[in-house]
Amino acid sequence: MKLITAIIKPFKLDEVREALSDIGIQGMTVTEVKGFGRQKGHTELYRGAEYTVDFLPKLRLEMAVSDHMVEQAIENLCSAAHTGKIGDGKIFVTPIEQVIRIRTGEYGESAL
Structure with a gap:
């Protein structure tokens, strides 16, 4: 099992969600975050004054997937975002040692 964490532009969320649900990914966590990479922010004009926005709004998506779905999930995520x-944005893939569904007590991939 793997945890896929993706940082994407906010307006791409619906496309990404649809692309992932098309391959059977049933759940994800979405968090509103701010940050910057090579983009290093941008300048905006407000009431005639120019100011710099250092941290840009992004969305952080997290989803646990079975090993056999990782490559397809990454491909769909990349094309949609x-x-x-x-x-x-960026995509990070990390291993998951154990998953437990609290409601039923299921372990491993059956808990996904």
Whole structure:
């Protein structure tokens, strides 16, 4: 089992959710976050004054997937979140040692 964590642009959420549900990923956690990478923020104009926005709004998606679904999930996530512009985001894949469904007590992949 793997934990896929993706940082994406907020307006891409619906496309990403649909692309992942198409391959059978049933659940994910979405968190509103702020940050920057190579993009390093941008400048905006407000009431005639220019100011710098250092931390840009992003979404952090987390989903636990079976090993056999990881590659397809990454492919679908990349294609749905891609705009071709700087700031599209990142995907991190980490191993999961154990999953337990609290309600039923199921362990492992059956708990996903």
